Structure formats: C-alpha cells, structure tokens
Amino acid sequence: MQVPIKRAIEKIPGGMMTVPLLLGALIAFFFPGTPKFFGSFTGALFSGGALTILAVFYVCMGASIDFKATPYIVKKGGTLLIVKVGVAMILGLIFGRYLGEAPITAGIFAGVSTLAIVAAMNDTNGGLYMALMGQYGRPRDVGAYTIMTLESGPFLTMVTLGVAGLSSFQWPALVGAILPLVIGMIIGNLDREMRAFLSKAVPVMIPFFAFALGTGLNLSQVWQAGLLGLAMGVAVVVVTGIPLFFADRLTGGNGVAGVAAASTAGNAAAVPAIVAAANPAYADAAGPATILIAACVVVTAILTPILTSWVASKVGRDVEPDAEEIASADPVIAAPAPAVGR
Template structure:
C-alpha cells in the first residue's frame, strides 16, 4: 500500500487528505470524542502541525545559503504578492462585492492570494531541490489572511488596521529552527526527517474541514475560481523559467490554494462587515479550489519533473 500511495504525486499528503475529507463528509463528528484522538485527528490543532513543520524546515536552512533561497523563492513570492494585491485591488474596485457570474469578489481575492504550504512542501520534497523546502516559513505567510486583509484595507475608503502578529507568529518557528540548526548541525539531523513524517498527518487534518457536498454545491463557480487562479498565477512560472532560469518545479508547486484559506472570508467579514452576506458562498467556492488545485498542481509538477529530468 505504501509503495502505491508513494507513486502518486504528493500521494502521502493527498491520499490522507481525500480519505479524511470523504469520512468528514459522511460523519463530521467521527473523531470528536475528546482526548488524544480528537487532538491528533480532528484538525482543531492543525496550527501546531504547521508550526512544527516550519520549525523542522528551519533547522535545515543553512544561513550561508539563505541568500540563494531569497534569490529564487524570495523573488517568486514577491511576484505573487504583487499580483495578489494588485489584481485583488482591481477586482474589488471593478466588481464591488457582488463578483462575476455569481463568483464572489471575496472568493477571488482570497483564492488568488492563497498558497498551500503543505502541498508545496510535499511536492518539492519529492521533485524539487533541497533548498526549495527551506522557503516553507516564508510561504506559510500566504496561507494566513494577511494578504487579503492588506488588499481590502487598501481598497477600502475607511481601511482597517492590519494585525501583523500572524506574520510574526509564522516567522518565529522557522527562525528558532534556523538558530538551532546553524548552532549545531546535529539539530538539523534530528528534526529535518520530521517534515516527511508530519505531512500525512497534516493532510488528514486538513481533510477534516472539507465537505464534498459543499464542494459539489459550489460546482461550476468553484471551477471558475480555479481557472482564474491558474491564469493569474502563470507569471510566477514564467519568472522562474525565463528570468531565474530554473526548472519551474518550485514555482508550480506554489500554485495551490491553502485549506486554511477557507476560514479567511469569515476573518475578512469581521473586519469589513459589508462582506458578511458573501461569506458562505465564498467559503464553498474556495473549498472547491482547495481540493481541485491540490490534485491538479501535483500532477502538473510530476509532468514537469518527468519531461525535464527523465527524457
């Protein structure tokens, strides 16, 4: 079984996620029995797993090579940030809150700004270069609401005070990991293997918030969001290939919507009450994008890897 799952693109992450989502759809409260079972399998403590992944990844970052990481992943993330904020701003100003053909503006703004660190890490561990995984902490910043919040703040006449604490809290685990890993390389030897161990557990926990019935309800609108997402993010791939002269694997690995982003519409509505009527629809549409991009991106990365290195 293990070998068959491992042969699938990001299989050790996606298979637990999809299985968990199926069980969650049938019986949402199945693992909510308290104690250790709920803590490990319910998804309620997913931030601990994400924090541990950032810490483990941090131990593997060699400060001497950090400049190289920033030269590639840093550039790609800056491109994504510019696209996310600029395009989101235009969408808000042009479409208001109603959106396009029933696809809410909020769903587009949140989706375009999102990046799934778990899918990225799973793919670069399998198909990428060693230094690709070291960008995990920076990539995690795109799974929290800070970029959509920034976009809506810029587009709002009144604006809203930004909370930078989520950004800081995402950077601290990787910074502590970097400190330990560079003080003594044995810490990297100890903790770095934990990344692969935690990915299936993370996949399961993300699945405990995905209801396939809600995905089905979003239907065509959710798929429209997926199409818009991929078109908007295409420049990242071209920057990696044409300007940075890389294989494009890390760039395409960044093209998936984070499961955590499903909760972002509620956070935005808390800061901008005018968005409240659109929260439910946006969540369903984003949920569809989470499932579809996780699977599609994994197969695209495998295709690129095969065509590049196995000719």
C-alpha cells in the same frame, strides 16, 4: 505476506501527499463523528492535528537549511510573493472595474465577485507548499515560505480592493508562523548532527500531515459551490501557476516551487467576512465568496500536488546547484533526499 503499500502509493502523482489527504477528507465527510467517538489521540489528529504536525515539520525542515542560504530565501520567497499577489491585484483591478463590490446575482456565474476572486488568488496554502517542497524541492525552497507568509490574512486583499488602512498587520501571527522554522535553522546550524537527525524526519511526516490536513477539508462545500467552485479552483492553479512557474525559473529554480505555490490557503475562506466587517459595501459578496473560496481550497489542495508532481517528473526534482550553493553546501543537506510520493 508483504503488501507493497508504499510502492503503490508512489505510483500516484504526489501520492504520499494526495492519498492520505483524500483519505482524511473522505473519513471526515462520511464519518464526521469519528473524532468524538474515538477521542484521545485519534480525535486530536482530526481536530487541529495538522497545525501541530506542521509545527514539528517546520522545525525539522528548518534544521536542514544553512544560514548561508538566507539571501536565496529572500529572493525566492519575495519573487513568488510579488507574482502571486500581483496576479490577484491585476485581476482585482479588471473585475473591480466591471463588477464593483457586489456579486453577480444571476446566471451560471452567480456568486462570483471581485472579493472572491482576489481572496482566492492571493493567499498560498503554506502547509501544502512546504510539504510539496519537502518532496520535490530544496530545503531553501521550503524556507521561501517565510517571506510568502505576508500573503496570509485579509490585509493584502483589502489593499487590492482599495480599502487599505481598515486592517492592521498582526506581527505576532507572522512571527508565530516563522518561529518554528527559525528555531530549526538555529539548531541545525549549531549542530550538524542535529541537522542530520531532524532532517530525516521530514519525508516521514508528510503523509501524517497530509491526512490531518484532509480531515479539515469539507467536501460538501465543493458540492455546494458546484461547477463554478470547481472552475474557480482550476483557475487559481492555472492563472497563478503559469506566471509562478516562470518566476521560479527566473530565480534559479526549475519551476516546481512556483507550481507548488499555486493554491488557495484554508484561512482565505475567512477573509470575505473580515473584509465585509471592515467595509459593509462587500456584505452581499461575503457569503457567496466564502463558499467559492472554500471550494478553491479543496480543489487546489487536490490539484496542486498532482500538477507539482507532474511538473517535477518533466523538469527533474531539482536543478543543478549554482556556485553559491555548492560553496555553502553541507555534506548532510547535500546528500540526495529520499524519493517520497513520486
């Protein structure tokens, strides 16, 4: 008896991403002892599995990217980076003027601070972005995140908050984030057969990566943050998603890559504590900000794939390639990619 599992999942917006992600989050929430109980491969998948799968995902995705696409990657990634961080800086200037460093202490907005808003807005969930682009975008759009990795960490948050110089940019971490993709690009450009071989693995890894990502989400933090955390998560998607959508279209895309970047990275939850350690003026805001940002991570991890899938269904999975893309197209990467999680 055949059960149409794949077909059923694909009927859900972004199903190949959201269904495994939610499944992983629910198992981690209701059965937190699962990794320890089973151990071995199952335990490894729950504890740090997302990073391992993502590393392989980067290599395979990188293999499908032609070196001739590098100018496009710089243009696309740089534009999305500037717009995402620019929105956070504008909000930081506005809220910083009225709130200062301290959080709101009473009322329905208790816990909101300039620190929470800036940190939640300016750091994109790279794994989520790359997985979504693996489904709905071009390999070149995936590669754009190599530029967007500059968002990661507390540095840009500190710059926005006016405390630049208290945190140095850790170049080994940046290189480590880019290295798997670069290795894949080198392999794929040296051997077209390896490009074809590795490229086929990209859509297969998406549900596994999504499940592992889901096991790292803490649904209880959404409950703890309440409606305010939910509202902030929605605000991240809407406030950054709209300008990112138009920025993507201005750089030759169809807007899907911009929407896919409208999320909050998991490491953003660690930023408030680092900022507070560097500047005690933010000590009171750090605790509530961490909870709110953690809620944004969960909410955007669920909402962004759904919205990206919806936008892709309206504007199309990809735009018509321009002359430069046609000239540099490789028969392997020019072939239509499989429809995953539509």
